[in-house]
Amino acid sequence: MQMRKLALSLLLAGIATGAAHAAQPTAAAGNQAAPDTLQKIKQNGVIVVGHRESSVPFSYYDNTQKVVGYSQDYSNLIVEAIKKQLNAPDLKVKLLPITSQNRIPLLQNGTFDFECGSTTNNLERQQQAAFSNSIFVVGTRLLVKKGSPIKDFPDLKGKTVVVTSGTTSEVLLNKLNEEKKMEMRIISAKDHGDSFRTLESGRAVAFMMDDALLAGERAKAKKPDQWDIVGTPQSHEAYGCMLPRGDASFKKLMDDTIAQAQTSGEAAKWYETWFQKPIPPKNLNMNFALSDDMKALFKAPNDKP
Template sequence: MRIVPHLLGAAIAVALLSTSIQAAELTGTLKKIKESGSISLGHRDASIPFSYLGNEPGQPIGYSHDLQMKVVEALKQQLGLPELKVRYTLVTSQTRIPLVQNGTVDLECGSTTNNVERQQQVDFSVGIFEVGTRLLTKKTSGITDFADLKGKNVVTTAGTTSERLIKSMNAEKQMGMNIISAKDHGESFLMLESSRAVAFMMDDALLYGEMAKAKKPDDWVVVGQPQSYEIYGCSVRKGDPEFKQAVDNAITATFKSGEINDIYSKWFLKPVPPKNLNMNFPMSDELKKLIANPTDKAAEQL
């Protein structure tokens, strides 16, 4: 078959034009990912079972991480990047928002509460989990609710909504608590386990995660009337609607397909690393509603 040179040249020109138009249509984070061939994912090291380090060095695992990887798979298709490289960046409660803001992290999925204050700094995906803030304590401590904490040492994790709530409660009700702000959930539980605090305030699902890795899980209990209900979301840079939409589409598709049920069961109803203990944390009615009707609103906006 003989190809006329000028027709071949025209075909190449059209192909190049099509590619340039496609590239021009991409903006923000999508353009950055397409051009670099890589995406930076923010993860935690101890937010069991949402996002934490597994047995492989530097390799995060968890419920939120599985959803994060659903986004990566969707982006591979959307951007035509089957070999999209994933770069992991460890974040903490204090650094997660700044690292998303400054572009170090493209997508952070862990145990980050979507609230009105944080919405001024980053944008959030549709919600991926809903929790209540409660207390973890020894079964023999005599602590059954927040009123029992008066004059006691209480630990929480720095940079979390639980820290803000317990400090506000302490001031408003003049409870005389000594509030210890630990650097991460693991350190918070260590404070509790070593009797430097009588209770650990945090999101209930995370407290069950700490129980699952305790030396003697049966010694502990989660108690107290929830002081707030919070929705976790994946955080992305503010003002990048195209990327946020891509993230939302991937998560919503996972919800609609029913895959979310298998992911939930894997992390909350079956044995999980590092000790292969079962959290026995059934899906709440609130989370079922969130999955059926995805929203990127904070709990206080619903």
């Protein structure tokens, strides 16, 4: 009997001890070091920059397979700022193509250090990544064939609509479909180029995406004048450069670099180059005027979602 009581006492003590440990965060979890991207870059001797392949005119390949675009201009400036801060002018730069689907996982596992493309900064994504000062402000609209009966979002009831997988537009379109009971058939394409090809082939009657990206796809089309951007914007979103969460010093470097470009007028020149002049690969002009939201951003840089 005494042995059984002793065994029971030890068992209960063990359970109590285990519960006490479970109720407390471990030292490792509580004292987890914040990421230090600049130190990582210095140690590795290379900056790994994420970029998009077909997000015209933000980040894409031109006809020589060089990565170019409005967002890429920010990336290039940030790279130079990193080299200057680390006093490493010969630091290697590796460009890594990323997609809407893999950009956050690849950032989280350290495959690349930062990206400036067409990534929306919102509260949900801030749980997974950090964002720099905004570089662009967009509205979510529709691209349709000229003469289409689709003029606004209510016209999509019962229709087939394409959207790019892994984007905030995909989330918004599915929510709209469910809440408004619109009975749309939604096609999620792998990238913006694939979304436009789905529209162009007639498999969808509209392509929902950020208006600036729609203008980019229209500019790439064989006959740009056959496509219209329509619809009341369903959201206003800010693009930011994405970096690891918790890295305050790296975010400050990026924010300061972006703010300097915007307040000095340099970013306005980039905007004119990519949105109001002929751009590669077809030397087409997007004719996308600078919005009041963009003017306000250039005047007062910020990282608001």
